[in-house]
C-alpha cells in the first residue's frame with residue numbers, strides 16, 4: 001500500500017468514526033428519529049414509570065419534555081428547533097393546529113386500543129372522527145378551597161372570590177383562558193366571547209380581584225394549597241383531586257355561573273421524525289391497565305372506559321371529578337377563536353398580571 005493511499009484510508013476511517021459519533025450525540029441530545037421518541041407534555045402529567053415500561057417493552061428510547069401552557073407548546077412546535085413526535089394539546093389548540101396544517105393524520109389501524117375510549121370522548125367538534133388526536137385526560141376548571149381556613153364558609157360561585165374576607169388568600173393557575181374565563185363567567189358572559197367590550201369588562205373586573213390574589217403560579221399551586229399557604233385556588237379538576245388526596249380538608253366546586261369543560265389529547269406534530277414509534281406509544285397509553293396506572297398517579301380523569309374497571313370505585317364515582325353527561329352539558333368547551341382573538345385574550349391576561357405589580 002503506498003503512502004498516499006494509506007493517508008486517504010486513514011482520513012476516510014476517521015471521518016466515518018466522527019460521523020457516527022456526531023449522529024449518536026444528536027440522538028442523546030433530543031433529535032428524534034432512529035430509535036428515539038420525543039414527547040412534549042404538560043408538567044406533572046404522566047407516571048414516568050410507564051415511560052420506562054414502554055422503553056423496556058419496545059427498545060425505543062424516550063426523550064421527555066414538558067410545557068405549562070398550550071400557547072408555549074405551540075410556539076415551540078412552530079419554531080421547529082426540537083422535532084417532537086408526540087404532543088398533548090387541549091381541544092381549542094388541536095383545532096387551531098389542524099387548521100394550520102401542523103398535525104399528521106393518525107393511522108387508526110395502528111391504534112387498536114382506541115376501542116377502550118368511551119364514545120362520549122370521541123368524534124368531538126375540535127377533531128371530527130379523531131383524525132388527528134386521541135383522548136388523554138379530561139376535566140373541568142373550578143375552585144379548590146379549604147373550609148377549615150375560611151371558618152366553615154362554602155364557596156359556590158365565581159363571584160364569592162371577590163369577598164373582602166379573601167384578601168391575599170387566592171392562588172390562580174397561570175392560564176390566559178382560565179383566568180379571563182373566570183372574569184367572563186362571573187359577569188354572565190361566555191368563555192368564548194369575542195366582543196371587545198365584554199373582554200375589557202372582564203379584565204376590569206379581574207383587576208378588582210387583585211387584592212385577593214396572593215399569586216399566579218404553575219404546578220406548584222398543588223403544593224401551596226395542600227400545605228395551606230393559601231385557602232382558595234383557581235385550578236384544573238385533576239390538580240384539585242391531587243391536592244385533596246394530600247389534604248382532606250379541601251373541597252372542589254364547579255361554580256354555579258358555569259365553567260370550562262376541557263379535553264387534552266395526544267397528537268403527532270407535522271415535524272415528527274418517528275411516526276411509527278409515536279403510534280406505538282399512543283397505543284400503549286390507551287391500554288386499560290396502563291391508563292389506570294397513569295390516572296391513579298396523575299389524579300386527572302381518564303376517558304378510557306376500560307381503565308375505570310381497574311380503578312378504585314370511590315374515585316370513579318366521585319361526581320366532582322367524573323361529572324355526569326347531564327352536568328358537563330351545562331359547561332362550555334373552549335373554541336378556537338382565531339389568531340386575533342386568542343392574542344387579545346393573552347394581551348388582556350398579561351395586562352392583568354402587570355396590574356398586580
Ligand code: SPD
Nearest residue numbers: 042043044045090236262
Ligand atoms: N399539570 C397538568 C396540567 C394539565 C392541564 N391541562 C388542562 C388544560 C385545559 N385547557
